[in-house]
Amino acid sequence: MSDILFLAHRVPYPPDRGDKIRGFHVLQHLCGHTRVHLVAFADDARDLEAGPPAWLTGERKVLWRGKPRWRAVGEALLQHRPVSLTAFDDAGVRDAVADIMARHAIDTIYVFSGQMAQYLPPTLPQRVVMDFVDMDSAKFADYAAAARGPSRWMMAREAKMLQAFERSIAERVDASLFVSTAEAALFRTETGADRVMAIENGINTQVFDPAADFARADAPDEVIVFTGQMDYRPNIEAVTWFAQAILPQIRARRPQAHFAIVGRAPAQAVKALAKLPGVIVTGEVADVRGWLAAASVVVAPLRLARGIQNKVLEAMAMARPVVASVPAAEGIAHAGTIRVGADAAEIAGAVSALLADRDAAAALGQSARAQVQRRYSWAACLAPLDTVVAGGARQAA
Missing domain, CATH: 3.40.50.2000 (Glycogen Phosphorylase B;)
Structure with a gap:
């Protein structure tokens, strides 16, 4: 050649x-x-x-x-x-x-x-x-x-x-x-x-491995995490929807829950979300794995998504329980190892249930990691x- x-x-x-x-x-x-x-x-x-x-x-x-x-x-x-x-x-x-x-x-x-x-x-x-x-x-x-x-x-x-x-x-x-x-x-x-x-x-499951060597983020005990490039329109729309329409439903059941938006170049609309109760906007971090490892649940509430979402594969590889919208989950052969919600109420319910049952959340995360190891090298x-x-x-x- x-x-x-x-x-x-x-x-x-x-x-x-x-x-x-x-x-x-x-x-x-x-x-x-x-x-x-x-x-x-x-x-x-x-x-x-x-x-x-x-x-x-x-x-x-x-x-x-x-x-x-x-x-x-x-x-x-x-x-x-x-x-x-x-x-x-x-x-x-x-x-x-x-x-x-x-x-x-x-x-x-x-x-x-x-x-x-x-x-x-x-x-x-x-x-x-x-x-x-x-x-x-x-x-x-x-x-x-x-x-x-x-x-x-x-x-x-x-x-x-x-x-x-x-x-x-x-x-x-x-x-x-x-x-x-x-x-x-x-x-x-x-x-x-x-x-x-x-x-x-x-996905590189040796890098994205909960047992790998990285610094864990200093995060609240019960934190819901979203990762992504935060000047990208679908990501901006996703976290805005979650912070305004979904997080309040979760906090009504789990008042201690926080939502961390993790990613570089947050747009002004994203920075403004930090004024809402329970919302954290980190900006760029040195290693996203620290926040994924700290996450009680990782969410991908994208209403506009094309193809396979790397953010979902990364969270699965890190053995975290994932709740995704229908568009965010569509391209991934997850075999039922993530939770999928069709609207704000379904996503809020799925996240709340995982926050309330840590054993079930951990088991779901382990099955998600096993799925990406089988399917997505x-x-x-x-x-x-x-x-x-x-x-x-x-x-x-």
């Missing part, structure tokens, strides 16, 4: 947030077979400073993504393109891709996230694997359904234009990958595309990728 070019919308190391976790493990897996060259964006100064892993032996070009949103929106309206693409449209990345392809024998291009597909060359003698991860156009359609006024129009426009782009890319590439069978099936139904398959996310999840990538170069059209 010749070299691989890996295009990523965010530099995939360190693996400290959901999209970077998948990117990191896919990149590491590919580097175990051949030399891989990386072209990626950075939107955190620490990612520009981070050195590459020792196993990344190819070239590495990481470029800063600092385009303001107002400019991306203006370009999208003028150019009749999705904002998701103009936000990531960068001449420096285009030059970096062309330079690497000119100097190296690139056999395969692995595109990680739809935003990076705009950097594919016009003709493709190389094999191309498009890892959409989730169907972004469906996410914007969901946003549109919940929005009003100009925002509704903008989200509907994004959904329509992005789906047309996704369909056009799927027609050009050799394989379109998604993080769950449900997401892959949705893409086939909505676009009519073929050569679509699921490559699920895994990274080696098992990424094994089908070898066949996808090793298909060889195709003839140019």
Whole structure:
């Protein structure tokens, strides 16, 4: 096999947030077979400073993504393109891709996230694997359904234009990958595309292990924990709903219960939740495992969720009892080892019951860890990728 070019919308190391976790493990897996060259964006100064892993032996070009949103929106309206693409449209990345392809024998291009597909060359003698991860156009359609006024129009426009782009890319590439069978099936139904398959996310159960060496968080005795990137809209909406509509129902039965929102870059709306009784907003923490280990229950009350939620897999691996919304649980083969609630009352009832019965909560957590050990090792999840990538170069059209 010749070299691989890996295009990523965010530099995939360190693996400290959901999209970077998948990117990191896919990149590491590919580097175990051949030399891989990386072209990626950075939107955190620490990612520009981070050195590459020792196993990344190819070239590495990481470029800063600092385009303001107002400019991306203006370009999208003028150019009749999705904002998701103009936000990531960068001449420096285009030059970096062309330079690497000119100097190296690139056999395969692995595109990680739809935003990076705009950097594919016009003709493709190389094999191309498009890892959409989730169907972004469906996410914007969901946003549109919940929005009003100009925002509704903008989200509907994004959904329509992005789906047309996704369909056009799927027609050009050799394989379109998604993080769950449900997401892959949705893409086939909505676009009519073929050569679509699921490559699920895994979890490192040696790192996420309650017996591993890490510092336990200084948390209240009875604490409900949510983890995630806290400037991400679905996470903001999830914790707001939980703090305002669900936590009061729980505290009516368990007055000592607290809700800890754990994650970097909390938006102002998230910080404001700390004013509510029983709510803690930690901001970024050095090691999320400390808070997971301290959790009486871990919750994932997302009302908008696509694919497999890493936050749920991490909590399961840490042997914590998990209560999730229906959308957050949909992509996970949990085999009944987590509790699932369809509305605020069901989630509140499930959390309250687990807080009241610590033995049942501990047993549920142990069964959840056993399930991820059986089902979600990274080696098992990424094994089908070898066949996808090793298909060889195709003839140019």
